[in-house]
């Protein structure tokens with residue numbers, strides 16, 4: 672069985688959408704990625720940090736999904752990373768109101784012995800210095816290294832982020848971040864520029880408008896499933912990344928054709944994530960539901976046309 676190591680925030684989130692708001696609930700990039708990847712039955716573990724205020728039952732929830740939390744350091748006298756965001760009425764855009772790094776500010780990650788030979792590495796959203804420290808602790812390069820990041824790190828730690836981007840195979844970012852990183856409005860041109868920074872595969876997430884996968888000259892597009900109701904988009908991007916890397920880790924196949932399936936798997940899982948607040952939907956998701964929705968994806972995109 673392939674091993675998947677996931678790095679990213681494990682957090683408290685406070686979320687406000689047009690449909691309601693939450694107090695501090697379980698969130699974080701690594702949380703969403705791991706819950707999503709856990710659907711593929713691979714052996715996965717998280718490297719992250721939390722404070723003494725982080726409830727043990729949140730770790731238990733991850734363990735219940737067979738996600739190893741041995742690499743989550745608990746700083747007893749510290750506070751957990753906290754993020755607060757508010758969504759606009761279209762739910763496609765949001766404002767970050769608070770990002771309190773807390774224990775993340777001077778975190779020195781330690782990769783557990785069991786994951787030093789990870790076959791796949793998912794560098795989820797967090798400080799690029801932490802992402803780099805994890806890369807450096809894995810002696811044999813994994814079969815595939817994927818990275819997800821966001822504008823916060825582009826704004827605050829661009830040089831360190833660029834060093835990490837130079838070392839990875841796949842980057843997953845949203846359209847606005849791709850534009851910011853490349854300085855190009857056209858996403859095709861943006862992907863070309865990002866290829867030159869390092870990654871052979873560039874995945875650009877476009878929220879309810881799907882995702883694009885670029886591999887030099889080749890492009891693939893996956894729609895997002897048109898949903899009757901979107902409740903809370905928080906974590907959709909991370910859930911997408913978790914589904915993407917989970918699919919690849921399960922199959923062990925890093926070809927472009929398999930990445931197309933991985934993009935569909937990611938989009939499929941993200942479609943569930945947005946149906947409830949926070950991680951709730953991802954904690955209660957059956958294989959049967961996943962398979963039924965995959966069929967919907969197939970029907971959504973299949974067509975016959977005569978070429979003359």
Ligand code: AMP
Pocket residue numbers: 680682683684698699700754770796797798821823824904905906907908909910
């Ligand atoms: P997404 O909606 O997929 O972009 O991810 C939302 C998750 O990212 C939330 O659970 C937050 O805790 C987490 N998050 C927000 N800002 C940051 C940041 N600057 N670094 C790492 N994780 C973050």
